[in-house]
Amino acid sequence: MKKLLIAITALAAVACNNNKTNETSMSETNISEAPFGVLASGDSVKLYTLKNASGMEVAISDLGGTIIKWTAPDKNGKFEDITLGSNNPEDYLSNTKYLGALIGRFGNRIAKGKFSLDGKEYTLAINNGPNSLHGGSNGFNAAIWTATPIEGAEPALKLTYLSKDGEEGYPGNLNVEVVYTLKNDNSLSIDYKATTDKSTVVNLTNHAYFNLKGEGNGDITDHEITINADKFLPTDAGLIPTGELKPVKGTPFDFTTAHLIGERINDTTDIDIKLGGGYDHCWVFTDQTNKLKSVANVLEPVSGRTMEVFTTEPAVQFYTGNFLNGKATGKSGKKYEFRYGFCLETQHFPDAPNQSAFPTTTLKPGETYTSTTVYKFGVKK
Incomplete structure (x- = not known):
C-alpha cells in the first residue's frame, strides 16, 4: 500500500511538472487568438495578439493582415495604442484609407491602370481617379x-495568401508570405516573401497610420521627423511620378535634418506640396543598397515616444493623412480628423512598371521576392 501511494505521488508530481512546462511554453509564445467578427459576406475573421516581454502588444487580423492595435510606452512607462484602426472588421472593407493593412499586389499607384510586360499589355482595376x-x-x-x-522567445505570426492569375488584372499565381515578429526591444519586424509562376510585378508594403500621442489624440503636425533621403519623386496632379528624381535640398521635402511635420506642410508656393495637399510623396533613400538600414526617425516631444524605421527597400511613401476627414470613427470612439495620422510605407517606386529608369518591380518564375521593414519604438526623456 505504501509503495502504491509513493507511485501515485510520483505520477502526480510528473503531471504537475508537465502542466507547469506547458504553461511556461504558452507564456513564452505570448500569442492569443480571438474572434474579431463576421463580415457581411458571412466570413468569420480572427484577431491574433502578440505580446513581448516589455509589455508591448500588437494585434493583427487575418483580414488583410491588418494591424488593428499597437501599444507603445511613453517616457513615464504608460502604454497607449499608437496606430489608427476600427473595432468593426467591416470598416476595413468599406473605407478606402487602408488602415494598418498589408498592401499588394502593387503598393501605390500605377498610371491609368496599365502596364506592359514581356510584350503584353495588362489592364488593372481602376480605383483612384484614372489610376490603379x-x-x-x-x-x-x-x-x-x-x-x-509561430512559437518562440519572441512571438510571431505567419500569414500566407495565394493571389491567383488574373486577380485584379495582374498576371501569374503569386504565393505570398508575410511574417510579423514582435521583438523584446519593442520593434516589429515585417518580412515579406513571394514567388510566381508567370512574370508579374510586385511591390508589397504595410499601410499603418501612426500617431505617437495615441490614436485619435489630435493631429500629427507636431511630430518631429527625419528621413534619410536626398531625393524625392515629384508627381503630376494624379500623384503619378513625373520620372524626375528631384533633390530635396532647398525644398519643403528636406528632412535630412529633423523638422516638425507641420513646419512646411502648407507651403503651397511649392507646386509639389500643392499637388499632394501636403505630404503624399515617395522619398528616395540616400543609401540605395538592399541591406537593412535606418531610414527614418520620428519623435513626439510631449509623450517622448520615438519610432525608428529600418528597411531593405529603396524608398518610402510619407503620407500625412491628408484625406482623413472625420468620417471614420476610431477604436476609442474618436473621429479621425484631417492629418490625425501619418504613414511611412516602405516600398519600390510608384508606377515603376511604366518607368524603365526606376528600379524594377518585375518578379519572374524561379525568383523570390524578399523585403524586410522594422518599426522600432523607444522614448526620449
Whole structure:
C-alpha cells in the first residue's frame, strides 16, 4: 500500500511538472487568438495578439493582415495604442484609407491602370481617379489570409495568401508570405516573401497610420521627423511620378535634418506640396543598397515616444493623412480628423512598371521576392 501511494505521488508530481512546462511554453509564445467578427459576406475573421516581454502588444487580423492595435510606452512607462484602426472588421472593407493593412499586389499607384510586360499589355482595376491604387478594388487588404502563430522567445505570426492569375488584372499565381515578429526591444519586424509562376510585378508594403500621442489624440503636425533621403519623386496632379528624381535640398521635402511635420506642410508656393495637399510623396533613400538600414526617425516631444524605421527597400511613401476627414470613427470612439495620422510605407517606386529608369518591380518564375521593414519604438526623456 505504501509503495502504491509513493507511485501515485510520483505520477502526480510528473503531471504537475508537465502542466507547469506547458504553461511556461504558452507564456513564452505570448500569442492569443480571438474572434474579431463576421463580415457581411458571412466570413468569420480572427484577431491574433502578440505580446513581448516589455509589455508591448500588437494585434493583427487575418483580414488583410491588418494591424488593428499597437501599444507603445511613453517616457513615464504608460502604454497607449499608437496606430489608427476600427473595432468593426467591416470598416476595413468599406473605407478606402487602408488602415494598418498589408498592401499588394502593387503598393501605390500605377498610371491609368496599365502596364506592359514581356510584350503584353495588362489592364488593372481602376480605383483612384484614372489610376490603379494599392492593388485595385479588392487588393490584399481585402483578402482573408491564412494565419499561423509561430512559437518562440519572441512571438510571431505567419500569414500566407495565394493571389491567383488574373486577380485584379495582374498576371501569374503569386504565393505570398508575410511574417510579423514582435521583438523584446519593442520593434516589429515585417518580412515579406513571394514567388510566381508567370512574370508579374510586385511591390508589397504595410499601410499603418501612426500617431505617437495615441490614436485619435489630435493631429500629427507636431511630430518631429527625419528621413534619410536626398531625393524625392515629384508627381503630376494624379500623384503619378513625373520620372524626375528631384533633390530635396532647398525644398519643403528636406528632412535630412529633423523638422516638425507641420513646419512646411502648407507651403503651397511649392507646386509639389500643392499637388499632394501636403505630404503624399515617395522619398528616395540616400543609401540605395538592399541591406537593412535606418531610414527614418520620428519623435513626439510631449509623450517622448520615438519610432525608428529600418528597411531593405529603396524608398518610402510619407503620407500625412491628408484625406482623413472625420468620417471614420476610431477604436476609442474618436473621429479621425484631417492629418490625425501619418504613414511611412516602405516600398519600390510608384508606377515603376511604366518607368524603365526606376528600379524594377518585375518578379519572374524561379525568383523570390524578399523585403524586410522594422518599426522600432523607444522614448526620449
